[in-house]
Amino acid sequence: MSKSNTIFSLVFRSFPISPSRNTFVARTIRRRTFTSSYSATADDMTVDIPTTDDKSGTTPTQTAWSSKMIAWQAHSYNTVDDLVLTSNARSPTMVEANEVLVRVKASSVNPLDVLMAEGFGQVLLGTIRQAQKMSLHKPVEFPLTLGRDFCGEIIAKGVKVKSFNVGDVVMGVVPPFQQGCHSEFVAVPAGLVAKKPDHLTNEEAAGLLYTGMTAWSALKLFGGLYVMKATNKNVLVIGGSGGVGNCAIQLLKHWGAKVTTTCDSTAINLVKSLGPDNIIDYTAKDAKQQLEEHGKYDIILDAAGISYNKIGSYTPLLKEWSYAAFITLRSPILHNTDSYGFVGGMFKNAIDLLIPNILSGAVFKGSTIRWGTFIPVECGVKELAKLAEEKKILIPLEKTFKFIDLKDAYKRVQEGHLRGKVVITFDKPSMDKARLTN
Numbered sequence: 001m002s003k004s005n006t007i008f009s010l011v012f013r014s015f016p017i018s019p020s021r022n023t024f025v026a027r028t029i030r031r032r033t034f035t036s037s038y039s040a041t042a043d044d045m046t047v048d049i050p051t052t053d054d055k056s057g058t059t060p061t062q063t064a065w066s067s068k069m070i071a072w073q074a075h076s077y078n079t080v081d082d083l084v085l086t087s088n089a090r091s092p093t094m095v096e097a098n099e100v101l102v103r104v105k106a107s108s109v110n111p112l113d114v115l116m117a118e119g120f121g122q123v124l125l126g127t128i129r130q131a132q133k134m135s136l137h138k139p140v141e142f143p144l145t146l147g148r149d150f151c152g153e154i155i156a157k158g159v160k161v162k163s164f165n166v167g168d169v170v171m172g173v174v175p176p177f178q179q180g181c182h183s184e185f186v187a188v189p190a191g192l193v194a195k196k197p198d199h200l201t202n203e204e205a206a207g208l209l210y211t212g213m214t215a216w217s218a219l220k221l222f223g224g225l226y227v228m229k230a231t232n233k234n235v236l237v238i239g240g241s242g243g244v245g246n247c248a249i250q251l252l253k254h255w256g257a258k259v260t261t262t263c264d265s266t267a268i269n270l271v272k273s274l275g276p277d278n279i280i281d282y283t284a285k286d287a288k289q290q291l292e293e294h295g296k297y298d299i300i301l302d303a304a305g306i307s308y309n310k311i312g313s314y315t316p317l318l319k320e321w322s323y324a325a326f327i328t329l330r331s332p333i334l335h336n337t338d339s340y341g342f343v344g345g346m347f348k349n350a351i352d353l354l355i356p357n358i359l360s361g362a363v364f365k366g367s368t369i370r371w372g373t374f375i376p377v378e379c380g381v382k383e384l385a386k387l388a389e390e391k392k393i394l395i396p397l398e399k400t401f402k403f404i405d406l407k408d409a410y411k412r413v414q415e416g417h418l419r420g421k422v423v424i425t426f427d428k429p430s431m432d433k434a435r436l437t438n
């Protein structure tokens, strides 16, 4: 067996996966307590051990899957400085037949990672985790691994996974209520991964799917473009310079919409490369007038996270009586449930959705203010992957950080004013160094 091609797979006795090569039985892994008809225990698992590194040298020398892995984790909700690097994190296991286990090669950092490290979303995400486990008890949140999108190599797959093979290099996305991917391994449903296009680097591929799926779901699901044709729709993307804005512009142009976007003067060259019809420097004195000149809009997507009380200044730019929508990605849902608990938060959410719609006058002109959010769905992942394969979507990267310097990457995202994605590469020296930590 060629060393460079060596891969390893997991085999449950009651969960046959792919043919194994060198095998050993992993004895210590504990399965997640919730789920499924698969009753395999740690002692039922057989794992192929890779005998070598890949040619790129980006993977660590000790690549065998084991019950312990390297990860950056939060042990409490605090600051980014309190994230802890460990080589003793519990490795994920597949618990459904449609899952894949991936050894991560690169991952991006999103504003959500920084917010979640500080406790954002703990009530709602905790409630979803609890519902998944069908438990009356609050699930254990810590240690919490962050990280929502990644590129890596499939090292094991469930029996129902037909479109991927062990050894495939894929890009993928992890729902926020699951353990993330700023770790050596991650387990996700196969529907949330896609083969990495050959022309993309691991880092570029790692930066696509979280912001891509956020833009996709905001426009298609919340903006109604799943049912209505986007052709000739007039769309304003506020914040074309960030990750979500980059993807939104390119998706909309591909779907045939007319796109106006806003960004700072320093981002104009980057944004121009994505192909919008009009770019407006939002710091210019006549920015409002320019926005009006290119309006009125069928959809306004806020991909800049503008403050909630500024939405009212944009709603007059929406077309009247044509289902036009202002979509904000800064919904107060998670904040409200964190502040008022699940029931109180849901009540507050209803008020927070209703009041701006009334006060802005949007509903009286047949338009609406809507909350958009990241929804990971297979057809969206497939569409984004196809566009990436066809070189119809670019993933501008601002900076790549080494795995060992993950906190610096988080701090860069925290500073804001991003011009593309911040990505972490799981480089060999970092991983070797991380292995020496507890």
Ligand SMILES: NC(=O)c1ccc[n+]([C@@H]2O[C@H](COP(=O)([O-])OP(=O)(O)OC[C@H]3O[C@@H](n4cnc5c(N)ncnc54)[C@H](OP(=O)(O)O)[C@@H]3O)[C@@H](O)[C@H]2O)c1
Pocket (backbone or CB within 6 Å): 110, 111, 112, 211, 214, 238, 239, 240, 241, 242, 243, 244, 245, 262, 263, 264, 282, 302, 303, 304, 305, 306, 329, 330, 331, 372, 373, 374, 416, 417, 418, 419, 420
């Ligand atoms: N609800 C969800 O599920 C979800 C998912 C993903 C993201 N989000 C939210 O969506 C927003 C965008 O996410 P992202 O990952 O794309 O963030 P990002 O990469 O930080 O991009 C934000 C961009 O907006 C620009 N910007 C800031 N204020 C602006 C303004 N007034 N007008 C125009 N551009 C402005 C920023 O650059 P300058 O400041 O230099 O202009 C930056 O380039 C964030 O608020 C994020 O929290 C929500």
